[in-house]
Amino acid sequence: MSAARETKALTPFEIAARKGKTPLVCLTAYTTPVARLVDAHADIVLVGDSVGMVLHGLPSTLGVTMEMMILHGKAVRRGLDRALMVVDMPFGSYEESPKQAFRNAARLMAETNCAAVKLEGGEPMAETIRFLAARGIPVMAHIGLTPQAVNALGGYRIQGRGADAERIRSDSRAVADAGAFAVVMEKVPEDLARRLTGELAVPTIGIGASPACDGQILVIDDMLGLFGDFRPKFVKRYAELGAAASAAIATYAQEVRERRFPASEHVFGDAPKALPGEIIA
Numbered sequence: 215m216s217a218a219r220e221t222k223a224l225t226p227f228e229i230a231a232r233k234g235k236t237p238l239v240c241l242t243a244y245t246t247p248v249a250r251l252v253d254a255h256a257d258i259v260l261v262g263d264s265v266g267m268v269l270h271g272l273p274s275t276l277g278v279t280m281e282m283m284i285l286h287g288k289a290v291r292r293g294l295d296r297a298l299m300v301v302d303m304p305f306g307s308y309e310e311s312p313k314q315a316f317r318n319a320a321r322l323m324a325e326t327n328c329a330a331v332k333l334e335g336g337e338p339m340a341e342t343i344r345f346l347a348a349r350g351i352p353v354m355a356h357i358g359l360t361p362q363a364v365n366a367l368g369g370y371r372i373q374g375r376g377a378d379a380e381r382i383r384s385d386s387r388a389v390a391d392a393g394a395f396a397v398v399m400e401k402v403p404e405d406l407a408r409r410l411t412g413e414l415a416v417p418t419i420g421i422g423a424s425p426a427c428d429g430q431i432l433v434i435d436d437m438l439g440l441f442g443d444f445r446p447k448f449v450k451r452y453a454e455l456g457a458a459a460s461a462a463i464a465t466y467a468q469e470v471r472e473r474r475f476p477a478s479e480h481v482f483g484d485a486p487k488a489l490p491g492e493i494i495a
């Protein structure tokens with residue numbers, strides 16, 4: 215029997231044990247080269263269903279399919295060595311019943327080789343999270359603003375203000391009690407995020423939920439300045455790669471039109487010329 219490849223990837227258990235310690239660094243990725251870049255720095259890489267909006271131009275995450283998540287999950291897998299890989303369960307793949315959720319989560323794990331799945335929803339999803347966790351599927355929960363429920367929530371607005379805080383609190387307790395190894399909290403006020411982070415035994419991972427959380431997650435295309443359709447207040451743009459790419463493309467177009475590209479160094483002569491130390495076959 216051949217020995218299985220030794221893996222040094224972080225496990226859901228190790229992520230859960232980081233509660234209250236050095237903040238967890240989490241980012242999304244959807245392709246192999248970006249996964250490689252992120253793997254060098256992040257603890258968790260999420261193949262988020264945000265892929266539908268940032269790479270496929272969909273108006274929301276509602277049109278994302280299992281096939282899309284599997285395709286991008288396989289690509290990301292090839293780029294990761296160290297980070298924990300989590301794949302989002304797309305809208306419609308888990309809400310019907312715990313059995314439906316198990317079937318699709320098991321498929322995501324088998325086909326992408328991810329170590330955990332993420333699903334959206336609080337108390338109503340607790341039974342499903344318990345069902346999956348008890349059957350060997352580590353689950354990262356996602357509460358607060360849950361983009362798959364954009365129509366029911368009436369938009370992408372902040373959740374848990376005033377009296378609504380108790381609903382988010384019940385959600386957080388329900389998913390943690392059900393066995394989620396970490397809880398993503400999206401767009402909730404700072405005081406609430408701090409309170410829930412203090413109450414839960416598992417790490418909270420904030421997106422628009424203040425530095426009080428045990429970790430942070432952002433959509434990679436947002437923080438690199440590649441996705442410009444909207445700019446939520448909680449996104450810090452660490453680079454402006456969209457603007458840089460646009461300038462590069464404009465320069466290329468101009469040089470082609472003016473016959474300045476390709477230049478002599480990009481052109482093949484008739485007789486091969488060897489560079490110092492190079493052997494031409």
Ligand code: KIV
Nearest residue numbers: 242262263264431433
């Ligand atoms: O789909 C996604 O990218 C997410 C993160 C924003 C948490 O769910």
